[in-house]
Amino acid sequence: MIPFRDPQLTDRTWLPELLCASGSRGCEYSFGTVFMWSRVFRQQIARVDDYFVERLRGTMGAAYLFPAGTGPLEPVLEALEQDATERGETCRFVCMTQEQVEQLERLRPGQYRVEPDRDGWDYLYDIDRMADLPGKKLHGKRNHIRRFEDACPDWTVEVIGGDNLAECAEMDLEWNRRYRPDEGMAEQEEATLLNERHALSLAFAHFHELGLVGILIRTGGKVVAFTIGSRIGSDTFDLHFEKAFSEIQGAYPMIYREFARWLRDNVPELRWLNREDDMGMEGLRKSKESYFPDKMVEKYTAVRV
Numbered sequence: 279m280i281p282f283r284d285p286q287l288t289d290r291t292w293l294p295e296l297l298c299a300s301g302s303r304g305c306e307y308s309f310g311t312v313f314m315w316s317r318v319f320r321q322q323i324a325r326v327d328d329y330f331v332e333r334l335r336g337t338m339g340a341a342y343l344f345p346a347g348t349g350p351l352e353p354v355l356e357a358l359e360q361d362a363t364e365r366g367e368t369c370r371f372v373c374m375t376q377e378q379v380e381q382l383e384r385l386r387p388g389q390y391r392v393e394p395d396r397d398g399w400d401y402l403y404d405i406d407r408m409a410d411l412p413g414k415k416l417h418g419k420r421n422h423i424r425r426f427e428d429a430c431p432d433w434t435v436e437v438i439g440g441d442n443l444a445e446c447a448e449m450d451l452e453w454n455r456r457y458r459p460d461e462g463m464a465e466q467e468e469a470t471l472l473n474e475r476h477a478l479s480l481a482f483a484h485f486h487e488l489g490l491v492g493i494l495i496r497t498g499g500k501v502v503a504f505t506i507g508s509r510i511g512s513d514t515f516d517l518h519f520e521k522a523f524s525e526i527q528g529a530y531p532m533i534y535r536e537f538a539r540w541l542r543d544n545v546p547e548l549r550w551l552n553r554e555d556d557m558g559m560e561g562l563r564k565s566k567e568s569y570f571p572d573k574m575v576e577k578y579t580a581v582r583v
Contacts, residue, residue, distance in 0.1 A: 280361045282322035282333045285313045287487045289323065294489075296330040300346035303514040304575045305400055305554045306373045307346060310488050310508040310518055314477040329354045333361075334372070341370040341579075344378045352385055359582065369582040373398060379578050390580040397558030400575035401566045402514070402550045408538035408569070411531075415570050419531045426528025430497035435536050438485070438492040438504060446494055447482045449501040450475075453521050467559060478519055481506055490518070493537050495529070502526055503533035513549040515541055520553075534569075 285293075290309055297307045305311050312321065312332065320335040329347030331354065333340065342362075345354045362369035371382070372395070379392055411419050427433065436442055454475060481490055485506075492506035503522035510516045517537070522529035541548055552575070556563040 279364050280324050280326065280331065280333075280357060282324045282331075285316045285321065285323050287313070287484060289313075290487065290489065292325070293323075293330055296325075296328070296347040298511045299348050300344075301377070301511065302346070302375050302575070303400070303402060303510055303550060303552060304373060304375060304577065305510065305516050305518075305552055306343055308508055308510045308516045308518075310481070310490060311516065313484070313488060314480045314518070315473075318473045318476060326354050326357050331358060336372075338372075339370075340365070340367050341372040344371050344374050344382070351381065355382075355385060362582075371580045372577075374578045374580055376576055376578070379580065382580055386582075389582060391583050392578050392580045395577045395579050398555045398577040400555050400577070401553045401569075401571040402573040402575060403538075403553065403569060404572045405515070405538050405542050405548055405551050407572065408551055409535065409542050411535060419535075419569070422528035422531045423535060424528070426526065426532045429527065430502075433495055433497045433532075435540070436494050436496060437540075438494055438506065442494060442501070443482065443485055445501045446492075446504045446506075449494075449504065450478060450482075450521060453523065456523070470557060470559070474519070478506075481519065492519075493533070493540050495522075495533050495536065497526075503529045505533050505537045507537075509545075509548075510552060513547065514552050515545070515548050515550070516552045517554065 293312070294309045297309060300307050312323065315321065321332055323330065323332050328349045329345040331345050332343040334343065342358050345351065359369045382390055438446060481488065488508065490506050490508050492504060494501050494504040496502065505517060505520045507515055507517040520530070520533065522533055524530065538551060541551070550573070553566055556566055
């Protein structure tokens with residue numbers, strides 16, 4: 279069997295390079311995602327030749343992330359298939375892009391059944407467009423932002439780091455107090471909130487070690503919104519967390535626009551902002567579609583037949 283183990287902070291010395299080599303813009307290929315969500319999805323990692331491999335055990339059972347790295351792929355696939363056999367499992371790959379599906383089909387023609395996973399598709403937005411919010415389609419977002427500016431004329435933006443990181447953690451506690459799961463909340467939504475709390479606690483605890491960056495918005499001396507993310511590959515930024523007090527009209531579009539502007543000014547080589555998937559949750563899908571994504575990272579599941 280492949281000697282899978284839990285991700286460690288020290289893996290940042292080698293793992294991001296292999297993740298970048300995958301060429302994927304999917305959120306699964308971010309070191310922050312691998313580390314912060316490892317306990318939630320029971321993710322374990324290993325290195326096989328010059329490839330990163332991951333085994334996870336989610337609600338649908340055991341599966342692998344498609345290998346990320348360089349060099350011959352055939353022996354790595356063979357090692358994963360052998361690992362599944364030795365564990366008494368069917369080899370299954372999840373969160374595959376169309377390009378990865380094509381790679382697999384070239385090496386294993388007709389040996390895998392492939393199905394789309396629409397609930398897992400990531401939403402990609404052009405950073406310049408999100409920074410400017412132009413056109414009729416985004417007129418409503420601009421209106422919400424104007425209402426925020428009118429209601430909070432003293433608003434300021436700060437880069438997260440140092441003392442204000444603790445303030446963001448305090449704001450998150452207050453956010454969860456205000457919007458804690460209630461009896462009427464769907465089971466999936468409740469589980470998502472609890473899982474996010476766990477992942478975000480790791481982000482706060484290891485912010486700098488994970489290479490995370492973010493901004494906050496302050497008004498009335500208090501943090502009312504923040505967003506945190508990390509880079510995927512050469513041209514994409516993964517927005518891991520976004521929190522705002524929803525009773526403050528326009529706080530969510532405001533933090534989103536301001537972060538897009540910060541990225542454009544400070545990391546100009548980036549092109550895309552990945553807001554991750556909607557997990558099939560109707561409200562989350564509606565929210566992400568309201569910004570009219572420029573692209574989708576379509577994902578698929580492949581099961582050996």
